[in-house]
Every structure is written in C-alpha cells, then in structure tokens.
Amino acid sequence: MSAWENEQVEIERKQKEKREKRVLGNWKLLVKGLLIRERIKARYGNKDADHPHSAFGEEGFSSDEEEEKPACETPAQDTAISWPQNRQAEELQVGKAKRKSKREKKGEEKHLFPFEKL
Numbered sequence: 001m002s003a004w005e006n007e008q009v010e011i012e013r014k015q016k017e018k019r020e021k022r023v024l025g026n027w028k029l030l031v032k033g034l035l036i037r038e039r040i041k042a043r044y045g046n047k048d049a050d051h052p053h054s055a056f057g058e059e060g061f062s063s064d065e066e067e068e069k070p071a072c073e074t075p076a077q078d079t080a081i082s083w084p085q086n087r088q089a090e091e092l093q094v095g096k097a098k099r100k101s102k103r104e105k106k107g108e109e110k111h112l113f114p115f116e117k118l
Helices: 002-044 087-097 102-109
Strands: none
16 A cells, blocks of 8 residues: 555656646746747837737736836938938948858847747
8 A cells, every 4th residue: 555655656756847837838938928928028119009900909908017208209201311311322232242151140139029020
C-alpha cells in the first residue's frame, strides 16, 4: 500500500507542476501582449480611438493608461513647409554613398515590430 500511496503523491505533484507551468505560460503571454499593446499605443498614439472597431473604445482608460493631450497643438497650414518634399531625395543620395551590412540592417530593424519590417 505504501508504494501505491507514494505513486499517487508523485502523480498529484506532477499534475500540479504541469498546471503551474501552463498558468505561468499563459501569464507570460498575457504580459507580453500587454507590453506590445502599450508600445504600439505609445508609438502610434490615439489614432485607433477614432475607429468604431477600436479595442480601446470609449470605455476609458485606467488611471495609469490615461493619455495627455497637448493644449497648444495646431495643424500645419502648409504641408510643403512643415514636411520637406526633398527629404526622400536626400535619403536616396545617402543610401547610394554607403552600403550597409546585414548586421547594420538587422540592428536598425531590431526595434521594429514584425509587420513593420516589410
């Protein structure tokens, strides 16, 4: 009988470890997802709130997620002045002058999300 009891204790311990491992994995995925969401929100701002299918919606944010809106922000009157048109030409000239190695390209893409690396 003692061997059977020891075996049952061992089976219960393994099941408990298995459940804990699964729970920790789920929590890790949740936390990573929330961190990615916060990075996207920080990078792209509140652009998604204008869409009706937005995940954030009008329910509001929790106290640590509230966004500050600048009071002095005004739209640009002339886009040609506010965003130079010759910027792309400058980038092409710089790109022709120096070739980048694969390591340098990967280093630049390191902070991007997978869908931005296209």
